[in-house]
Amino acid sequence: MSENESYEQSTVSVIGLGQMGTRLAQAFLTAGYTTTVWNRSAAKADALVAQGAVHAASVEAAVATSPLVVVCLPDYTTVSDLLGPVAPRLSGRVLVNLTSGTPEEAASMAAWAAGHGADYLDGAAMSGTRLVGRPEALFVFSGSPEAFASHRPVLASLGNPVHLGADPALAPVYDTALFGMAWGALAGFYHAVALAGSAGVDPAAFAAVATEHMPFVTSLMADHSRQIKNGHFPDDDGTVEVHAAAMEHLVDTSRARGLGTDVPELIGSLLDRAVATGHGSSGIAGVIETITKGERNA
Template identity: 65%
Template sequence: MNVSVIGLGQMGTRLAQAFLAAGYQTVVWNRTRAKADALAAQGATAAATIAEAAAAPLVVVCLTSYGAVREVLDPVREELRGKTVVNLTSGTPETAREMSAWLSGHGAGYLDGAAMSGTQLVGRPEALFVLSGDAGAFAAHRAALASLGNVVHLGADPGLASVYDGALFGLAWGALAGFYHAVALVAAEGVAPTAFAQAAAGHMPFVTSLLTEHARQIEEGRYPDDDGTVNVHAAAMDHLVHASAAAGVRTDIPELFRGLLELAVIGGHGADGIASTAQALSKEGAA
């Protein structure tokens, strides 16, 4: 089966290479022809026009914006009838739903998606791709899409992939921000970042093990204090803020965490488990 990749930036190039490695005839198109030619040297077919790229039954798009996607696809919107478009361009849930309505209106199957593992893992099983939209289109092309990594269909709402994209991006940055602060703190005592990273990597399985249990607690609205109460963690966070200041390290990150714990206390969760902190971030808690 033919697959086409439109947009050959860093991610688009890796997508095309993954399809090629999996044995798919891969058509590539880019406004800058040189990028397509480089992939042609690896076995891809460089499309001379966007219409040639739109002729494949599976069209994967990875451009800079949804506006750019629409600009590129608009001249071939009728040629996309009966095809499946997978859009891996970053955007918002609203723009994803608008794109879905537009392409569906022209008879194309539409899947919105996000690559959650950067470019280096593309083509490997641990690379996570979240997709949402036309379930039939996903089922029809699941095997080809699996060439990219672990592809997960989240549901029929095309906006869901964008929601997960933002949520997982924030999760990753929350973890990384905590790590960067920790590295600065131990570095003040002469500890090398790589030495600390070994201890941090050993600690993270415990941290990730909390996710499923805390998610269940949040759904049920019950917060046992097995992992310590909000009050206990608030006191420990005070110590982290003071230790950071004493070491000459910026306290922005632990102060953010302390602020969230304080909101949980104000909300009446001081004696509850720390998962109750999520209530301070909900619409009801914000109100």
């Protein structure tokens, strides 16, 4: 290993020390990487310095110190405002942007970085802040495959780094898609807890059974993804019409127990639209046709 390669594998800079940025820096430090940090409010670096981080006096110093520069800021505008004046310093470095934004912003930032001689990775932390630094923390990245391969050991100190492809816009697409999926599942869980609670069931007791049910649900995702790809929706798991009737039963039961029906009504509306637009006899994955085509009731 050359001296330069050793340097690349042991040094990282983190710009932005909010809740997530601080956890990122801590994970790098715990993994043994020399970690330089910078934040607009300098006091936020104090605790990290006490843990062994190096406090950069400026953004320019933070960028110049490391071949791998990780930014985690409120928005892409802030990233541009901070890095714009020091853009020449990015040449030959890898910029990893863990700031939440849109696919269009990611593509624009990647082009900007390339224009200043930097490789670019857009990314998203998909497991919140609590799991950062643990193997089960999912981080998705997209952009330069070479940059990802070169710095994967450093990024792996954050958790499980998954490279989605060379298109930098993929990370924010996955970020928003997975966020929506998580909220869909959680909304269903919260309603289910309320319904079970109306029968006197303790939330933890219900959750213990619900988590045993989830492997079946995730197996449906895997199977139904194949159905969606093939455009063929067998009714092995019930037709859309059958599920629409079951959802109506859930709405009625919830209403009878004095519960809000926002969640089942939302799903019921989707199922009803699928029936109204000719997908009633399809397997439940056929609902994708209603979503992708934006179909609405006449």
